Each structure stands twice: as C-alpha cells, then as structure tokens.
Amino acid sequence: MKEFGGKALFLDRNDINTDEIIPAKYLTENTKMALQPYILEDLKLGGFDPRKDIEGKGVIITRANFGCGSSREHAVWVFEVNDINVVIAESFARIFRQNMYNCGMLAIELPKKDIENLFSLGDAVTISVDLDACTITARGSKKVAIPFKLNEFDKKLVEAGGWLTYADKNY
C-alpha cells in the first residue's frame, strides 16, 4: 500500500467547494494530468496563491464541509496529479469524501479541537499517516500524534487501491 503524508498546505476556511477546487470550464479535459495547473484556481482565500503555495505539498489541512457542491471527481484527481493524497478536515461533503476513498485516497475527519491544534503548529508542518494504527503524526513547531477514526469499508477501499478494483472482485 502507498505511503500517505507530506508537507501540509493549510486552507483556513469552511465550505470550500469543488468549483473553487477545479472550475467547471476545465471539465472538458479528458485526462487527469491536464487538470494539474488549475488546482484551487478559484479559491476565495485572502493571500492564497495556488502556484506558489501548492509547491511541494502532500497533505491539505482545512476546516468544515470541505469539497461541497458538484460531484466532479476532477476535484480529487486534481489533488492526485499534484501529489496530494490526504485531506484532513473537520468534515467533508459526502460525494467528495466518497470520491477520495473510491480513488484509494484519504479524507480524514478530525474534531474541531484537533484541527485547531494542527493549525497552531505553524506554517511548516509535515504529516505522516499510520493507517493501521489510525494515527496522524504532525511535525511542526512541536510534534503531536492524533488518533483518527477510519470507517472499515473505506479502509478496505484504500487497501484495494479504490472502489473499481474492490467492486470488480466482489460483485
């Protein structure tokens, strides 16, 4: 199974929607790779510059209701092709969360206080995820370990490498 983790990109806002993650006008692309330059292009967040801020990041840490709006899986793929395989949030919109697990990626929900804690570690934070122990280790201004809950079925999807492989085997 692949390793999950990397440098954290903090998006300090609730309700970031899939139109902000990848605008509809790019949905005419027929490959995932073609989406790469347009990540978070329409994000409404003061001081955020997608081109500079995404460089080298592997994990997104954000607030509540991340990925709301459209069902476009492009919102997951645009992270995947930018080497971001984990999103940690207070909560997710259902379709986005499902799309992440369906692609074998992680959408981890943490209580508000844990998210606050992660935000307080400064700008330079590195995250590693231990899937079997269900623990996130964050290294920033200090090192913290945070346990998380993972739905058993979602875990199976990640282990299988996604829903298509799992469904093909089981149904």
Place this chain on the structure above:
Amino acid sequence: MGKTIAEKIFAAHLRDTPTPENVILDIDVVMCHEITTPIAITDLESRGMDRVFDTAKIKAVIDHVTPAKDSKTAMQGKIIRDWARRHKIQDFFDIGANGVCHALFPEKGFVRPGHTVIMGDSHTCTHGAFGAFAAGIGTTDLEVGILKGVCSFRTPETMKITITGALQDGVSAKDVILFIIKKLTVNGATDKIMEFSGPVVETMSMEARMTLCNMAIEAGGTCGICLPDRVTAKYLWPFIKDQYESIDLAVKDFAKWHSDPDATYVQEMILDVSALAPQATFGYKPDEVKDVTEMEGTPVDQVYIGSCTNGRIEDLRSAARILKGKKIAATVRGILSPATPKVYAQALEEGLIAIFMEAGFCVTNPTCGACLGMSNGVLADGEICASTTNRNFNGRMGKGGIVHLMSPLTAAATAVQGHITDPRKLL
C-alpha cells in the same frame, strides 16, 4: 420499529452489507451526461472493462454544452455518443431530442417510486421528487454503476421536514428551499436524506417538488425525497397505465413506500411558510439567503431563466406572468433556456416564448447553458446575474461574476426593473 421511505428503498435493494455502517445497493437507473461520463468510459476502456451491466437501465444525454462549443466539448459528445451506439443504449438523447438531464429523464418516465438512481451529477437528488432514492456520485462510482449496477452508501439517516401553512401568491417552491437551506446551512444535511412532507408538499406539482428536491445537495443532503401520491401517479400515468388498472390502484401501491408513522428521524423540522417572502441569495454560498425585500435595488447585468432547478413549463409560465406585455430593462440581458424540447414546444404552443421574446429575452435551445459558466451566457469579471439556477459559488457562471439565486417570478420581475425586485409588486 417503523421505517422511513429511504430505509424501505434501501432494504428492497440491498446487495451487501460490508460493515454495519455501509451498504451496497442494486441500482435501477444509471444516468449519464457528457461531462462526467466520457472520462469514465475511457477509463473503463483502458482497463479492458468496456461493458455495461444492463443497457435498458442506462440513460444518457448530452446536455451541458450542446451544440458543442469547441473541439474538446465535441470530443466529449463523441465519446458518449459512440459508447451509447456501441452498447445499443436506446435511451440516449442527442441534439434535437436533448435537454437538461434532471428535467428530461423525469419527463420520459424513467424514475418511479421506490427506485434507486445514480448519476455523475450532484443534482441527481432532484429525482427524489418521485419517491425514489436518487444520489449524485463521482466518476468511479459511475464506472462501477455502469459495469456492475451497484453503488455503495452509508446507512441512511433521515431528516424530516414538514412544510405547513399556505404559500402566498408570488412565493414558490424555490423560495421554500432557499429558506430551508438558509436555516440548515450548507452542510446542515450532510450524509442525510431530506424527507419533505406536509400539506404544502402534498399540494405541490411534480415540477415544484423537483425544484424542492433539486437543491437538497446545497444543504449537503444525499437526496431530497417526497412521498409518492396521487400527484406522482398522475404525472407518471402515461408510463404506468399498462401496469395498473387505475390511478387509484397506482396510488395505493405507491403508498407501500411511505414512511411508517413510528419511523425514526435524526432531526425534525416544521416550517410554516404562510408568511414566507420571496428569497434570494447574496454572497457565494447557497445558504447566504435573504428576503428579496432586503436586497431590492441591487442592479443586475444578466437574468437567466432555466436549469434543472427552474427550467420547467411551470417556471416559464410563472415568469411569463410577470413579463407579459412588458419590456425588460435596457441595461439587462435576458436569457431563457427551456429545460427540454417538450418544455420548449409547450411554451411555444402556449405563447410563452412570444412573451419572452417580446419582452427582450434571448431564447436558447434546451441546455444547461449559463448555469455552470462553461457554455453560453458566461459572465464577465464583476458582472451580476439574477438566476433561477442552484449555485452561486465563486466563478460558477464565469470568473469574477456574481450570481443571485431566486425564483423565476423574482428573476422576471428583476429583469423588468433592472435590479432585484419583489415580484409581488408586479403581479
């Protein structure tokens, strides 16, 4: 213990329970459009899995950008068209027969009470108006749906929304749902099914119920759902008349799906709408909603009437009621996109199209059009659109554009005055 309508539908379609929290359902209808399906098709092809589980249960349409606007959208159309031909999918709708998926498929009678429906489109929740469980899904779920006819869901929790009182003239289902989203917020219904019932819903037409269910996703809801009744049976009658001896018998049969009186809900909300005023959004989230009276005077550059929320015949009739014999403001561009060819034809026959055109509206072919800023009617940076659609997200109708969501009545009144206007003044 009693069951909700959603629990009954889930029980009737249960294929597997991989964990107590997750279920795999058999799907009755897999709907496809040209934005999210081509990439599913090409991925299945590349994996050597270019198969479909049941040609009769797959419905496909080209609706978002039609006619194609450039080589890329032409290719998306071509991929889904070739696929539909290759697999002999009978219910495929192309130019001349196409319209907005969530308006077209119900019109064809594809969705029935008790059905499970999926589509790679978040507004699939619209079909819950028929007493079906209908959910938007991503491309991978769509691939599995096409290939295997199954989909995974969390075990459902239902929120019961009882709508009581009586709507004033000039206030419609759109205002009701905008007000509900305001109360619930954009994630107030996440992972929940929104069951709409009560006297107001019972008297609503199927068109109005579709408007209500269409925006369930804007509160995060998995599906909006109404209890199938006589209104449902009458709407579906042309498609079910061989199945039932009378409408009465269909109504009786539909009742088997109704939630039991002792069903369990995670949340209940009772809403008396008698004093509800027309609503509109401000800002960039669909829960940023105010009474139209509080936003009166906000100038607009464009008025868009159409979409899966409000592009149906009743919506055109209500807008035409305001526009009849009037001209839209010189500063406003009015665009009407009837949602389906049938709506278009009926609007022509009823003289509605003439009313729109005489008022100064441009009438397009049936399409999603301006709704998602990738086809026609795109806004310029800083422009404002009054729209009967369902999303006011930043950039939704064009980069830098601002969208105010409202009912067709309010949009028509706004077009006439050139600024956001309470339609009750013009009735």
